[in-house]
Amino acid sequence: MRLLAKAAAALATVTLLAGCGAGGSNSGSGVTTVEWWTINLTAPAANQAIDKVIADFEKANPDIKIKRTPRAVDAHKDALRTAIGTSAAPDIYDYWAGPGLGGELVKANASADLTEYYKQYKWDERFTGAALAPVTQYGGYHGVPWKLNGEALYYNKKLFAQAGITQTPKTLDELNTAAKKLKDAGITPIEFGGTVNWHVMRLLDTFLEGKCGSATFDKLVTKKANWGQESCVTDSFTELQTWAKDYFNPGFIGINNDESSALFYGGKAAMALEGDWFNASIAGQKMNLDDVGVFTLPTSTNRLYGFEQAQYITKDSKNKDAAAKFLDYFTSTKVQQETLGLFAVQSVNKDVKPDEAKASSLDKAWDGVFKNAKGLYMNNDQNLNQSQTREYWRIQNLVATGGLDPKQAGAEMQKFLDSSN
Amino acid sequence: MTKLTETRFTAQASVPQGRPQRKKNLVQRIGKGGFIASLPFLAPALAAYVVFVIAPMISAVRLSLYQWSGYNTDPQVFVGFKNYIRLFTQDPVFWTSVQNTVVWVILSLIIPTTLGLVMALALNQPLVGRNLFRSVFYIPGVLAPIAVANMWRWMYNPNYGVFSEISKTLHIGDGSGVTFLSDPKVAIYAVFAAFVWQVAGLNMVLFLAGLQGVSKELVESARLDGANNWQVFRNVTLPALRPTVVIVMVLTIVHSIKVFDLIVGMTGGGPAQSSQVLALWSYTQSFLNHDFGLGNAVATVLLVVTLVLVVPYLIWSTKGADDQR
Amino acid sequence: MSTATLPATRVRNGIKVPKQARDYVRIGLWIALVIVMVIWAMPLLFVFLTSVKSESDIFTTSSFAIPGILDWENYTEALDTGNLVTAGTNSLFIAIVKVPLGLFIAAAAAFALSRIRFKFDTIILGAFALGSMVPIQVALGPLFKTILDLGLLNNPVGVILPYIGFGLPMQVFILHGFFTAVPKEIDESVRVDGGGNLRLFLQFILPLSKPALAALFILDFVATWNEYAIALVILQNKASQTVPLAIQGFQSQFTSSYGPLNAFTIMSILPVLIIYLLFQRYFVQGMFTGAVKG
DSSP, X not given: OHHHHHHHHHHHHHHHHHHHHHXXXXXXXXXXXXXXXXXXXXXXXXXHHHHHHHHHHHHHOTTEEEEEEEXXXXXXXXXXXXXXXXXXXXXXXXXEOSTTTHHHHHHTTOBOBOHHXXXXXXXXXXXOHHHHHHHHTTSSOBSXXXXXXXXXXXXXXXXXXXXXXXXXXXXXXXXXXXXXXXXXXXXXXXXXXXXXXXXXHXXXXXXXXXXXXXXXXXXXXXXXXXXXXXXXXXHHHHHHHHHHHHTBOTTGGGSOXXXXXXXXXXXXXXXXXXETTHHHXXXXXXXXXXXXEEEOOOOSSOOEEEEEEEEEEBTTOSOHHHHHHHHXXXXXXXXXXXXXXXXXXXXXXXXXXXXXXXXXXXXXXXXXXXXXXXXXXXOHHHHSOHHHHHHHHHHHHHHHTTSSOHHHHHHHHHHHHHHOO | OHHHHHHHHHHHHHTTSOHHHHHHHHHHHHHHOOHHHHHHHHHHHHHHHIIIXXXXXXXXXXXXXXXXXXXXXXXXXXXXXXXXXXXXXXXXXXXXXXXXXXXXXXXXXXXXXXXHHHHXXXXXXXXXXXXXXXXXXXXXXXXXXXXXXXXXXXXXXXTTOHHHHHHHHTTOTTSSOOOGGGOTTTHHHHXXXXXXXXXXXXXXXXXXXXXXXXXXXXXXXXXXXTOOHHHHIIXXXXXXXXXXXXXXXXXXXXHHXXXXXXXXXXXXXXXXXXXXXXXXXXXXXXXXXXXXXXXXXXXXXXXXXXXXXXXXXXXXXXXXXXXXX | OOOTTSOHHHHHHHXXXXXXXXXXXXXXXXXXXXXXXXXXXXXHHHHHHXXXXXXXXXXXXXXXXXXXXXXXXXXXXXXXHSOHHHHHHHHHHHHHHHHHHHHHHHHHHHHHXXXXXXTTHHHHHHHHHHHHHSOGGGGHHHHHHHHHHTTOTTSHHHHHXXXXXXXXXXXXXXXXXXXXXXXXXXXXXXXXXXXXXXXXXXXXXXXXXXXXXXXXXXXXXXXXXXXXXXXHHHOOSGGGOOHHHHHHHHHHHSTTOHHHHHHHHHHHHHHHHHHHHHSHHHHHHHHHHXXXXX
């Protein structure tokens, strides 16, 4: 038995050793450590900016330490699911504000109602209306807005000229005409990468908003309208099938968004449906910025297509005051002005003004997109919960690859929504 | 039960006694054995097995009757058989994954096994370079399935992959390259090809081992009786291989029913969930859709299917083990 | 097909003097085998070729083209950007702890089940055998909860424990078969000498079973190195990743950098390839033990 005992002892030692590395949160000596879990920012400059924000804050508040743990999207979701409700939960977590993501966490009792802090720090007056809408939709205040991204159509001016398109499309019909002209000129009208699902989804969402109108769109995603009975749903799926067949890059379903974006950078596709972060991506490529333009998705509803990320304080956090203090600093006009353009083209803070000198032509084009927008419609993977989203994607991909009649798509979606609760 | 208690008493009583008696007792214990005597040897294994295999499985069955998002802050709500009803009647992907799993198991029982047998029969001959052949066929079997998935994904790359290149060179298809993994009708078979590549060599080694047990004398005498190659194979080799065939079949079922890594790595179940299988759908429902009830209902279905397939074999083989004593 | 009966001398003659029909068959067979072998080697070869090409070569030259200069930059890039070193260390640590420990526990259980007679031994053996057949994925959800409750998420011990649990059934089953085949006379002589079960196990049964143990050790090492599903659920941060997780992570992050991607794959499979080449005969033996006794 001696060997067994030794083995057991060895195992116990290993457990202890490994445990030491993982643990360790609040230390004594009057310093509060705020655990902050964020989603990875891909751009190095953005990461450095956040590190600087933390360093500056800690300098001004020696009694508070911010410990930031960035993770990739899926790892972040998993880590949160496992940690919420346990002692391993963070004090602040970064999440998308849509009902299907941030809302699910609010439903699961993960987030604290921040009404008190909104009063204390007068956050109500700080943020834009568009930014506040997603954090107030659950009653009370859940989360502090920090980043609002818009999505629109990027286009290659040279290719548009080559196909004889003189004006950017203002309606879905004009968009169709433009796509047809491009195709006739032998140019791939638009690029998508199908393996990531949410890329193609942007176009389907756009069709739904454009063909159904804002009111019906909102009813559809909140399950107040029947997908199977609205003819605009069928129209949208039909349009998606046509576009996938005629206007997408061939073989889109087998590649991801990085691979398809390369087609846009390389001048092989005329349009890309991307968010404002795409400015930074283009800048990193050998593409002439003057050849690229941005125009609002021509849904004719005047709403901006986009989504918000917010910083939530966990319900069980013991350091809520310190966390709120940090978030107040993080969203302050000073910090937001300094970091403008690194996280998003526009700030969630009303008082932050775009810097005319630093802004590129694309940044300015985005200003127009944001300014003219009245309200926001979110990506449907934000609106729907995760299993509904997966079904939405499945139907979308089936339709796009010709595996499902668009006429049945709406009914199929409704069937699933009825069965899930 | 009484027998057990008796044994324990004997064991306890033996401790304080003198040496000679103790020796005698030990002899007895080994002779008759006893649960208590076996416990120190058995306990660690039983503990690990119960805590990390049996208990989670029972828990999976239990959770399949609940609705739960996986968050600790969210309560588990008992819903009876609702998850199963949803699964069987409303889940649009469940039946696809059942069908794919069944197709996968059936194809696995036919293609890589036959291929392995043919390889083994060929390599059972004294041929030049036998070891090299054997190694090349076997090596895919030791690689991580997730690495294999990445290798094959690259080969299936529509633009630069080797299959696209071959099809373009030979002018097969419309020249747009091979898009096996992105075609909902073909994707699962494209993944299966990688599976065949990986497991045929394993089967080959098993058959080679089995072939060592084929009596040379029997083959010789059959040949003297004028039997041709096929007759020798059919009437002598194959019957002698029967135990090996059973083992290969069982291992194939066990391997193929839990296929997971390859699908995750190559298609993730897509496009449009067309290459979904039970093991992956269970994971997806639990960990990605945050629906642990539905996910564990799928797991329970997988468990039941496995048991139905392997229990008959187990009864047969443990009986065999008993007979060996 | 079966020409194994030919005396060895005639075989050698046969290859040198290919006049008889049977020798033509054999040459045909040999050629067929070479063709199949080339097909079987192609994926690895193709991945290797890509891994030593520069990006422009990958896009412009044929897949089969051998690059003029081997470009090892993909390897350094994969090492720099990927998580291979950390993951490799983690995987090695896990395997080094798990494999011997798991095998010892399995051997002890197999010993009890084969040498000590008690009432439920067949049932317990059956229960173990059953476990070897059930897919790991069935238990993933609850297993995750168990490990979470133990506070072992993102901790190598959090996968070592379930690995031991899930590795046991097969090993117990195979070792049980092997131990049963060891003659009972040994037990007698140990008993006469006054030795107990422990001595019988440690000094006789284990040493006598070295070949089986060695084979299982190697097979289990590879299986542990390659395991993905449990690791995927338990090890969620980058610092605790194992090699398969690192491969998948690299793949999803750098989808279109084909050179480094394939270099990463090659480096990740190198350890098992080396182990295979070093311990080839144990692989065959291990499978053999399993086949005959299982």
